[in-house]
Amino acid sequence: MSAYRRHRRYRRAQDWILTACFILGLLFVANMLQGGGEQKVFRGPFHVIDGDTLAQMGTRLRLSGIDAPELDQTCRTVDDRPWPCGKAAREQLVDLVKDGDVECRGTEVDRYDRPLVICYRQNTNLNVQMVRTGFALSAGLLTYQREQLKAENEKRGIWAGRFQRPSQWRRERKLEHQGVDFSNILDGLKGVLSLQWL
Structure with a gap:
């Protein structure tokens, strides 16, 4: 291998390392800016709003790292019948917090200024349990992915x-409330993509 090629490979490796260090530095700074708050602790009992939201004395708490079906959302069974999965997700969370011996902790807030929390009953992580039982999805790239895969493989919830x-x-509901007919938009896109208009 010529000296020129070796030098070029060395420079390329150096560029990759510097880029990776820069990205890691940005992530570190972003994490410090976001998560540097004081930890807040909330102790039960809680009122359950839906499958990922609790309330206590006027404060709403959002379970971090998960996304449960909305309260009026419906899903489909294997034989294509609708079922109220949003209400079922709420009932699952009700069951998890019903004894009142629950503690929720967090340092961040979401865009609606709700504390983002991880909740525990003794040593059980309730956020994990919601994903594990199939009544919530992982809301992050890495968080609770193993539990979600297990729930999916076992056809839970x-x-x-x-x-x-x-x-x-x-x-889609937001578009409907704003007066946008989502089905017409999709039909229009399908028509354009089919190239029948050429």
Whole structure:
């Protein structure tokens, strides 16, 4: 290998290392800016709003790292019948917090200024349990992915049939409330993509 090629490989490796260090530095700074708050602790009993939201004395708490079906969301069974998966997710969380011996902790807030928390009953992580039972999805790239895969493989909760991701369901309802007919938009896109208009 010529000296020129070796030098070029060395420079390329050096560029990759510097880029990786820069990205890691940005992530570190972002984490410090976001998560540097004081830890807040909330102790039960709690009122359950839906599958990922609790309330206590006027404060709403959002279970971090998960996304459960919305309260009025429906899913489909294996034989394509609708079932109220949003209400079932709420009932699952009600069951997990019912004895009142629950503690929720967190340092961050979401965009609605709700504390983002991880809740425990003794040594049981309730956020994990919601994903493990199939009544919530992992909301992060790495958080609770193993539990979600297990629930999916074992066809638990919403994984037993068909469902729309809660984030997608919320987006479509928002468009409906704004007077946008989402089905017409999709039909128009299909028409354009089919190239029948050429």
